Amino acid sequence: MSSSTSSSTSTKSAAKSPAKGRALGLVAWLAGILFFLPIAWMALTSFHSEQDAATNPPSLAAPLTLDGYRDFFGAGGGASPWPSLINSAVASVVSTLFVLVLALPAAYALSIRPVKKWTDVLFFFLSTKMLPVVAGLLPLYLFAKNTGLLDNIWLLVILYTSMNLPIAVWMMQSFLSEVPKAIIEAAQIDGARLPTVLTRVVAPIALPGIAATSLICFIFSWNELLFARVLSGVVAQTAPVFLTGFITSQGLFLAKVCAASLVISLPVLAAGFAAQDKLVQGLSLGAVK
């Protein structure tokens, strides 16, 4: 979303009544601050001591401390979050790589090579995204239990791959359609086979789109709770499941809860801000540019 596209009309109307334009800008700022306030408050609370965090009315001027973060990382004797953070990183990164390996050739076939009924195939991918997770959860649980895959991070990797593959195929299909066909044909005439064409010709041109797709797959995998909650236990616990340990925490752990929520959200916040322009395109399955 470039900032210049819409400005021509809006500047004109703003120029007509600068006071009104300024007032509306102010309203936008207020809305932005209002929406961000809970997160800012959470950040502030995470740097307070547990006593200061739990006062009413809240104390703005209380001294800042890193105790909440120290507690979160296990200094206070609680469970260390590192295994769950590592599990989440493995599940998110590896499933994203799997998605890329599967989606890139599929999107290539759908966008560059002519495939009969190609839109039908695209819509099949999309329709799987509309199948609620709960619809297949029980058989997956029984399957995992009987095969000993329960509490195994690789099962989550496979499920996260299937969760993100439809979105990735859709997004990449729209990115790859923008690669000029003449370049691909030239490479094929020179005798390049599919893997070479994909890695040497298509991928470099579509790289920004591929990067955005990867970030979105990463975010979804990192955020996922239901699969992880049902199919993981102690060993394969992911970061969101670790967070659910705070659901009933009372009173004196507020700073720790805030620190935990922020640390675990950090990778997603970073990835999301980096990809904000492409985020909407990915989330709307490539239908909105």
Add this chain to the structure above:
Amino acid sequence: MTATASTTAAGHARVPTARKQGPPGRLRAWATRAPLLPALIFMVVVTQLPFVATLVISFFDWNALYPDARSFTGFANYTEVLTDPDLRKSVLTTILLTASVVIASLVIGLGLALLLDRRFRGRGIVRTLLIAPFLLVPVAAALLWKHVLYNPEYGLFNGLLHWVGGDGASQPDWISDTPLLAIEASLVWQWTPFMMLILLAGLQSRDTELIEAARMDGANNWQVFRHLTLPHLRRYLELGALLGSIYIVQNFDAVFTITSGGLGTANLPYTVYQSFYQAHENGLASAAGVLVVIGSIIIATFALRVVSSLFREEVSR
């Protein structure tokens, strides 16, 4: 219907290039399809097979605690799901939760998108501030609302009431008093940025020349909005509503975290989770799961139509 139309349109455009390159034999057809197969097979195995299994299990009376007492019962599970007052309530809760969150976040998102479509100082910063709620891990967002904002003793909301109203200010227990509203508010906060992003993309794809022409002819802001912007945004509004519905119908994180399904807030995904994970009622859970799918298919039929109309536009462009 719409999908077929776009298939033929695209087919016509592409057939000549395909013919030029070589003999259109079976081998060639397979070579073209081959790159698709791994993804297709993977999706069928991982998503369609479990659903078929769910469908089969839904016809059995099967409690995991009594595995030997498993028997075929036909549609008995469905009858039970549809007549059980708790389950019926969770159907109602799901509809209420989804509809209210989608409508509220669309309306607020539209307002914000219109504000952000104007040029003002610090627009980029405001956009970043507004997107942040959507980027918090959903469990973290739910914890934030449960503990940091709603808590009756030290939550920010009651703290603000205390600040404004002094010691005698009312200190409501938000989650116990209005449990469903508490969940809805947190979800509206999280989903409004999503709606705003989609609608902002819609606003920025408007034909500026058309709007300028309308202004030349003396149209005022409201007329431009009513007769040009809103019709143009219609498809984006539909898209936002339907994608939002698909995600929020499936919401588990907020219900699980804020109320654990208590106080009449259990929606269908939570109920399904509970009936097999805690009550071990495999047959009932599966029947409820199949009903969620039927509901989703109804929404999805509309969603696919909307997406395919946007998609067709893009193909013809």
